[in-house]
Amino acid sequence: MPELPEVEITLRGIAPHLQGRCVSRVIVRNARLRWPIPPELPERLRGQTVHTLQRRAKYLLIGFAQGTLVLHLGMSGSLRILPHGTAPEKHDHFDLLLDHGELLRLRDPRRFGAVLWHTGDIAEHPLLANLGPEPLGKAFDADYLHQNTRNRKTAIKQALMDNHLVVGVGNIYANESLFRAGIRPQLAAHKLTRARSATLVRTVREVLRAAIRQGGSSLRDFVHSDGSSGYFQQHYFVYGRAGEPCRRCGTPIKRITQGQRASFYCPHCQS
Missing domain, CATH: 3.20.190.10 (MutM-like, N-terminal)
Incomplete structure (x- = not known):
């Protein structure tokens, strides 16, 4: 998608x-x-x-x-x-x-x-009225993320993909952001500390901005308005790399299922 x-x-x-x-x-x-x-x-x-x-x-x-x-x-x-x-x-x-x-x-x-x-x-509009803040906007900061995960027992990766918390962070970029933040996707959202909230906000922004610079990811049916493709997928650390060595430490990347979506993480680099 x-x-x-x-x-x-x-x-x-x-x-x-x-x-x-x-x-x-x-x-x-x-x-x-x-x-x-x-x-x-x-x-x-x-x-x-x-x-x-x-x-x-x-x-x-x-x-x-x-x-x-x-x-x-x-x-x-x-x-x-x-x-x-x-x-x-x-x-x-x-x-x-x-x-x-x-x-x-x-x-x-x-x-x-x-x-x-x-x-x-x-x-x-009913589709827009209850959406959370934009991940690249000022409203999405460490204080906001920390405060709005206090009562969430769902996993942090699923919380990131909830458009009521923050919009637009889909499966690919949630996986990549959590890797860069050193946070396992299974971590309960309410256990996210203030410091880790700040790190995660920063990595979400870094990943999204890098993906935009590199033309996004070439998905099966998606092309740009001029017919060209993106190449961010060449820089994935974890997404779609189950069993392959981590680009940082060499540990095999693991794949699990969360909310009927595939999650990928490095068991050494993420905790």
């Missing part, structure tokens, strides 16, 4: 092509995504100008005068910038045609993504 770095890179890729542009047409080939694409969307968007583009958690928000287009890539989605007239393929479900001859195309083989419309304050 595309995680925060991949979504941020997607935003940065599409923004120069959409900012200030007018929508000339909307094409919906398959409205049956995770939630149905609103049938009135093509009419609502025709003739509207893109005013803002931003990311909240893993949602892409395209702001217009009359509302906000909410996009989510789901498990297999990607957005591409293409010329008008580019023939669609099997899993190309949604096109936003722009007035300068380009289009924004959603490809989503598994159809777990979303294309939604919201009028009013976007922060009050």
